[in-house]
Amino acid sequence: xxxxxxxxxxxxxxxxxxxxxxxxxxxxxxxxxxxxxxxxxxxxxxxxxxxxxxxxxxxxxxxxxxxxxxxxxxxxxxxxxxxxxxxxxxxxxxxxxxxxxxxxxxxxxxxxxxxxxxxxxxxxxxxxxxxxxxxxxxxxxxxxxxxxxxxxxxxxxxxxxxxxxxxxxxxxxxxxxxxxxxxxxxxxxxxxxxxxxxxxxxxxxxxxxxxxxxxxxxxxxxxxxxxxxxxxxxxxxxxxxxxxxxxxxxxxxxxxxxxxxxxxxxxxxxxxxxxxxxxxxxxxxxxxxxxxxxxxxxxxxxxxxxxxxxxxxxxxxxxxxxxxxxxxxxx
Numbered sequence: 001x002x003x004x005x006x007x008x009x010x011x012x013x014x015x016x017x018x019x020x021x022x023x024x025x026x027x028x029x030x031x032x033x034x035x036x037x038x039x040x041x042x043x044x045x046x047x048x049x050x051x052x053x054x055x056x057x058x059x060x061x062x063x064x065x066x067x068x069x070x071x072x073x074x075x076x077x078x079x080x081x082x083x084x085x086x087x088x089x090x091x092x093x094x095x096x097x098x099x100x101x102x103x104x105x106x107x108x109x110x111x112x113x114x115x116x117x118x119x120x121x122x123x124x125x126x127x128x129x130x131x132x133x134x135x136x137x138x139x140x141x142x143x144x145x146x147x148x149x150x151x152x153x154x155x156x157x158x159x160x161x162x163x164x165x166x167x168x169x170x171x172x173x174x175x176x177x178x179x180x181x182x183x184x185x186x187x188x189x190x191x192x193x194x195x196x197x198x199x200x201x202x203x204x205x206x207x208x209x210x211x212x213x214x215x216x217x218x219x220x221x222x223x224x225x226x227x228x229x230x231x232x233x234x235x236x237x238x239x240x241x242x243x244x245x246x247x248x249x250x251x252x253x254x255x256x257x258x259x260x261x262x263x264x265x266x267x268x269x270x271x272x273x274x275x276x277x278x279x280x281x282x283x284x285x286x287x288x289x290x291x292x293x294x295x296x297x298x299x300x301x302x303x304x305x306x307x308x309x310x311x312x313x314x315x316x317x318x319x320x321x322x323x324x325x326x327x328x329x330x331x
Contacts, residue, residue, distance in 0.1 A: 002304075002330065003042065003044075005044055005111045005115060006108075007111075007117060007118065007119045008104065008106050008108065008119055009119075010055060010056075010057050010119055011057050011119075011121075012057040012058045012059040012060075013057050013059050013060060013121055013122050013123070014056075014057045014060070014119050014120065014121055014122065015053055015055075015056050015057070015060060015063050015069070015119070015120055015121075015122050015125050016053070016054050016055040016056070016117060016118075016119050017049070017051040017052065017053055017054065017069060017071065017117065017118050017119075017120065017125070018051050018052050018053075018054045018116065018117055019049055019050070019051040019113055019115060019116055019117060019118060019327045020050060020051045020052065020134065020326075020327055020328070021049075021050050021051075021134070021135055021137065021138045021301075021324050021325065021326060021327060022046040022048060022049050022050075022112075022113035022114050022115075022138055022324070022325045022327060023046070023048030023049075023113075023138035023139040023141070023142065023143070023299075023322055023323070023324050023325075024046075024048075024307070024310055024311070024314065024322070024323040024324070024325065025046075025047065025048055025139075025142050025143070025169070026168075026169065026230050026252075026253075026314060027047070027073075027142070027253070028045040028046060028047075028112075028311075029311050029314060029315065030230070030253070030255065031043070031045055031100070031101060032045055035255045036253075036255065039101060040101055040109045043100060043101055043109070043111065043112075044100060044111040044112050044113075044114050044115055045100050045101075045112045045113075045114060046099070046100065046112035046113030046114040046115070046325075047071075047072060047073040047074075047098070047099035047100060047112055047113060047141070047142055048072065048113065048138040048139050048140075048141045048142045048143070048324075049070060049071040049072070049099070049112075049113035049118065049138060049141060050068070050069070050070045050128060050134065050137040050138045050141070051068075051069065051070075051118075051327075052066060052067065052068055052069070053065050053066060053067045053069055053125075054117075056122075057122075060122045061122070062122045062123070062125070062127075063122055063125055063127070067127070068127075068128045068130075068134070068137075069125050069126060069127060069128055070125070070126040070128050070137055070138070070140070070141050070287070071099060071113065071118060071120050071124065071125060071126070071141065072099070072126065072141035072142055072145060072277065072283055073090070073098060073099055073141070073142055073277050074089060074090065074096040074097060074098055074099060074124060074277070075097050075098070075099050075102075075104075075110060075120050075121065075124045076096065076097035076104070076105060076121055076124060077089040077092035077096040077097065078092050078093070078094045078096075081093035081094065087279045087280070087281045087282070088279045089124075089279045089280055090276045090277045090278060090279055091276065097110060098110060099112050099113065100112030100113075113138075114304070114307070114325060114327075114330075115327075115330070116327060116330055116331060123280065124280060126141065126280070126283055126284055126287060127284065127287070128287060129287060129288060129290075129291035130291075131291035131292075131294070132287070132290060132291050132296055133296055135299060135301055135324055135326075136296040136297050136299050136324070137296075138324055139169065139173070139297040139299065139322040139324065140173075140286065140287060140290060140296075140297065141283070142277065143169050143170050143173045143297060143322060144173050144177070144286055144287075144290060144297070145277045145278040145282065145283045145286050146170060146173075146251050146275070146276070146277050146278075147170055147173045147174035147177055147178075147226060147228070147251060148173075148177050148278065148282070148285075148286040148289070149275055149276075149277065149278035149282060149286075150224075150226060150249045150251060150273075150275040151174065151177055151178050151181060151183075151224075151226065152181075152282070152285075153275065154223075154224045154247055154249065156178050156181045156182075156183040156223075156224055157181050157182045157183055158182040158183070160183045160184070160223045160224060161183065161184045161186070161221060161222045161223050161224075161243075162178045162183040162184065162185050162186070162222065162223065162224045162225070162226065163185075163186045163187075163188050163218075163221075163222045163224070163225040163226070163241065164178065164185065164186070164187050164188065164203070164225075164226050164228065165188045165189075165209075165225060165226065165227040165228060165229055165233065165238065166188075166189060166227070166228040166229035166252065167187055167189045167194040167197065167198055167321075168228065168229070168317060168319075168321060169297070169314075169319070169321050169322040170228035170251060170252065171187070171189075171228040171229075171321075172197070172198075172201060172297070172298060172320075172321040173295075173297055173321075174226045174228055175187060175198060175201045175202060175203050176201050176202065176295045177286075177289075177290075177295060178226075179201065179202030179203065180202075180289070180293040180295055183224075184204055185202060185203045185204060185205075186203060186204065186205040186206070186207065186218075186221075186222070187203045187205070187206045187207070188207055188209050188214070188225075188238075189206070189207075189208065189209065190208065190209055190210050191208050191210060192206065192208050194320075197298075197320065215237050215240060215241065218241050219240055219241060220240075220241070220242070220243050220268065221241055221242075221243060222241050222242055222243060222246055223242075223243060223245075223246050223247075224246065224247055224249065225238055225241060225242065225246070225247070225248045225249065226249050226251060227248060227249065227250045227251065227252055228251055228252050229252045229254075230252040230253055230254050231252070231254050232254050232256050232258060233258065235248070235258050235259065235260040235264070235272065236260060236261050236264040239260070239264040239265065239267075239270050239272065240264065240267075242268055242270045243268060244268045244269060245268070245269050245270075245271075246268065246270055246271070247270070247271040247272075247273055248270070248271070248272050248273070249273045249274065249275050250272075250273070250274045250275070251274075251275055260272055297321060297322045298320055298321040298322065299321075299322050299323070299324045300319060300320070300322070300323055300324070301324050301325075301326050302323055302324070302325060302326065303325070303326055303329035304325055304326075304327070304329045304330050305329065307325065310323040
């Protein structure tokens, strides 16, 4: 169903973007289905956005008409708390302004990227390097930064062993980025169905988590595990795969709680952590890194009329690896 949404008037520091592609994130599905709580319907979702600048406010200096730009999961923050001042706007203490389902500075509910245009403060608009294929940019603004940020923070690189749990939209980006950082990468997936892809993306090892032998054979192996799945896992079992001072980082967001036994943390001084997206500066760093290393998500481009079917395919893991909506189909 199509509808009309209103965007705020262009302010002095705002950028008007004509959207060309918008990625489909599992978070969109959780949101529209109310999995994470009350939703301010009617709502347009989408926080993986790429397009071109068509108009700028009088005080805009970072972007110009015609620039190729991107917008990710947030469009503003308080800018005054200690986290914002540290460039970690994603952890804004009062709460950042999400690209959709948040309260904008004019008091309206923010509406996302499954739309033809968006108005965003220049400070939350990203420069997109020319080296990244246009139809593949959008997923980097969520899936890319969501996996890049913990890999960078926990120092994935030469001499480290990194495991990626799940080979979906997030997982395949985690593999590509960790490999480019120089880590030895292992994929832990429920089955071996995507093994050829994982090895093609640069992973050195691929194991099925449905095989109990996997957890015995890989005990005390990894420095870092990135869990990308949005479903419950046996946290204790995965903690057992960590070596001394290793960390299991959750970036997938299942609606259910994930129980953990404290004794599983005591062994090997292991840590269980969470990570959100990245700040604006880090997101720009990620885009530049991907351009430098030739990294792009694997995408399937669809028209707007196929979104509902795409949602069902995401839920059944029937996409390799990210759906991207061609916004021209809305015009």
